Amino acid sequence: MLSKIVVQKNPDERTLKELNVSSWPIWAKEVSEFPWEYDCDETCYILEGEVIVTPENGEPVSITAGDLVRFPKGMKCRWKILKSVRKHYSFSE
Numbered sequence: 389m390l391s392k393i394v395v396q397k398n399p400d401e402r403t404l405k406e407l408n409v410s411s412w413p414i415w416a417k418e419v420s421e422f423p424w425e426y427d428c429d430e431t432c433y434i435l436e437g438e439v440i441v442t443p444e445n446g447e448p449v450s451i452t453a454g455d456l457v458r459f460p461k462g463m464k465c466r467w468k469i470l471k472s473v474r475k476h477y478s479f480s481e
Contacts, residue, residue: 432475
């Protein structure tokens with residue numbers, strides 16, 4: 389089980405196709421800051437924007453366009469969106 393945020397910078401097209409990322413829904417959010425808790429694992433691919441996600445009792449993680457990111461179920465964190473974000477996302481147990 390993952391216990392931290394995993395960021396893959398600029399994954400290749402093959403990886404994105406294998407995951408079928410283009411079929412995932414899109415979520416968008418303007419510059420803002422808010423707490424979040426993951427009730428299941430989430431994988432997302434950042435299309436636009438820049439965000440710093442700080443896990444509870446953890447170090448800040450910088451995430452930008454082109455990153456493939458995995459967040460573990462149960463993680464509590466704070467999102468600080470520096471540039472409006474658009475991302476594909478997929479949830480799993």
